[in-house]
Amino acid sequence: MTDTSMFGRILSSNIRECVVGYRINESMIPPFGSMVRIPVSHAQQPEIYGLVTDIQIEEDGFLRQLATNDQVSEEVMLDARVNRNVPVVLRILFIGYLENGNISHLLPPCPPLTLDNIYKCTNAEITAFTSFGNFGYIRHILKVTNVPPGELLAAHISQAAKAQFADNHFGWTESAINEVIYLMRDNYADLLAILGAIGDADISLDGEVEEQE
Amino acid sequence: MPVNYLQLQSQIHILSDSILNQREKGKEALEKLTDQFKTAASLPNLAERVSAKLRENRGLSCALPRDERIDSHISAGDHSGEIVNILAADGSQINPSRHEEVSFGLINTAIFKMRMNGNEAPQIVTETKLIEREDDSLQEKLNNEANVGLFRDVEERRLLSREACKIPQGELVVALTDGPLQLYYFQEPNTTENPLVNEYYKALAEMSEKKIITAGYTDRPRSTFVIDMLRLLMNSDPQDVRVKQTLVFDSNLFSRILLPGERSALFKLISPAVEQMPAAVQISFFYLNVGSDSRPMITRIEIPEWVSKDPAAIDLLHYSLLQQNGFLSSNPYPYALHRAHECAVVQFSEKEHVKQLIIRELLSRGVTDLEKSAKQVAKDLFGTTYRDFKE
Known part of the structure; x- marks a missing residue:
């Protein structure tokens, strides 16, 4: 993992989640549901893993005034995106951590500190984390409250399935969905909503995202 | 202790009466001044007449007409698509306080640079200076707020000049500051003995050499230079002319004359302070309506001598200011100046x-x-x- 995948810094955190700020002109916004890792700065271990559960583009009164104009010049738009101190804010749900080379699907022992860096996960990291154990981290996703859990799960499975497929781990998607069905077996209504969301993501069971007609 | 609202109640009533009374008187005065303005506009050799009156009444401040008829209302030419560099400067300060653990002054100056039609993100340059107590020749003076303010004004112009002069020769540059071009905090009579004032003139001279279109933008001006000119022309009693009236401002007069987007004629600013300035940086001004039909908003734009002699530069400045105000059209104010302020302000x-x-x-x-x-x-x-x- 190189530093080039660093995209933001922690603004606030607790043991379950954190809020990250980064400049709006960053070329690659980590999409909703994508996996990220946060090395806790006071020690390189643990490294916390999380999922992007919300992306919010902040505003201030001045931008509101600009937005009411009929036309905004290219220079003013670039100024707002490049120079103004209004970050994009991401919310990250923690789903586990890595310590001494061992992956855990428990919540991290300590939260990251403010201004710690945050990185996008590589395919190898996604594969290693999601292959470990018996999908224990999915329980964190199912308890998310700020977005519908099914939407988040569908986005995550979509990303992870591609990484697993690229690593020749066939059958991962089916196992993940079976785990979801097992965990939600007593909550039929929510299970249907989650499966509906996963169905809309057009993920094939061998890991490939199906082409839309 | 909180404000004594009980005491205030009756005072607010009296104050409101006074404001309404002033407004009523102002309306009457404005009617009269509008007629006088129209009469003056058609007088032959108006500038010579005003100059003659000024010679009789030395020490007065007022407007002196230049080449354009004083009742002109002029639209800007179309410069859309031209690459124009807009620079704006602003500064803020921390005033020294003997009550703090350590007394220090600080000046924070910001330049905001936009290259219109260049499709580039604007650039911001900031400079922060602690005012040193020992090696500054102004050490004693810097203990008061006015002198820190003067230092800040000079820093704004110095940095503006430095950044404007970096732009390659041949490119159009408009350099803006907030407020009058005349140094606001400077009130001492002998300008040449103050090193800060010389620094200010030096910055202006550099911009003059590079033909940079420099302007000071005053929002909601309360100046009466044109009205004072009318009173000087129309009033025979010199003592009466010297009594400052505060009922009507030039902006009231020009809100009746200028349509949205139009500028007034150019006037030369005559005042004892400006007369001491070097010829190249003597000040002229015009009024500009940046408002709408229903809500005229008159601003005053001050320009130095080299800009006032160049009609093309005035037209580009006029267009650029309207464009800048257009970016904040619900509350017109030059975008670049606002951003310079945002970048300079010390929280x-x-x-x-x-x-x-x-x-x-x-x-x-x-x-x-x-x-x-x-x-x-x-x-x-x-x-x-x-x-x-x-x-």
Whole structure:
């Protein structure tokens, strides 16, 4: 993992989640549901893993005034995106951590500190984390409250399935969905909503995202 | 203690009466002045007449007509698509306070640079200066706020000139500051003896050499230069002319003359302070309506002599200001100036942080007697408000 995948810094955190700020002109916004890792700065271990559960583009009164104009010049738009101190804010749900080379699907022992860096996960990291154990981290996703859990799960499975497929781990998607069905077996209504969301993501069971007609 | 609202009630009533009364008188005065303005506009050799009156009444401040008819209302040409560099400067300051643990002054200056039609993100340059107490020749003077303000004004112009002069020769450059071009904080009569004022003239001279279109933008001006000119022309009693009237401002007069987007004729500013300035930086001005049909908003634009002699430069400045105001059309003000202000302003928390950095440095060098004054300590005590006592 190189530093080039660093995209933001922690603004606030607790043991379950954190809020990250980064400049709006960053070329690659980590999409909703994508996996990220946060090395806790006071020690390189643990490294916390999380999922992007919300992306919010902040505003201030001045931008509101600009937005009411009929036309905004290219220079003013670039100024707002490049120079103004209004970050994009991401919310990250923690789903586990890595310590001494061992992956855990428990919540991290300590939260990251403010201004710690945050990185996008590589395919190898996604594969290693999601292959470990018996999908224990999915329980964190199912308890998310700020977005519908099914939407988040569908986005995550979509990303992870591609990484697993690229690593020749066939059958991962089916196992993940079976785990979801097992965990939600007593909550039929929510299970249907989650499966509906996963169905809309057009993920094939061998890991490939199906082409839309 | 809170404000005594009971006492205020009757005073607010009296104040409102007074404001309404002034407004009524102002309306009458404005009618008369509008007629006088129209009469003056058709007088032959108006500039010579005003000059003659000024010779009889030395020491007065007023407008002197230049080449355009004074009742002109001029639209801007179309410069859309032209690459124009817009630079704006603003500064803020921390005034020294003897009540703090350590007394220090700080000037923060920002330049905001936009290259219109260049499709580039604007650039921001900031410079922060601690005002040193020992090696500054103005050490004693910097103990008062006005002198820190003067230092800040000069820093704005110096940095503006430096950044404007970096732009390659041949490119169009408009350099803006907020407020009059005349140094606001400078009130001493002998300008040439003050090194800061010379620094200011030097910055202007550099911009003059590069033909940079320099302007000072005054929002909601309360100047009466044109009205004073009318009173000088129409009033035979010199004593009466010297009494400043405050009922009507030039902006009231020009809100009746200028349509949205139009500028007034160009006037030369005559005042004892401006007369002391070098010829190249003598000031002219025009009024500009940046408002709408239903809500005229008159601003005053001051320009130095080299710009006022160049009609093409005035037209480009006129167009650029309308374009800049258009970016904030619901509350027109030049975008670049607003951004320069945003970048320059020193927040209270930043002031505290700088102070802590200085204290830390002094402590590490063995200074231990750093204390706030007793008055400041009492003021800073958390919760010493009327409400908290009550609770």
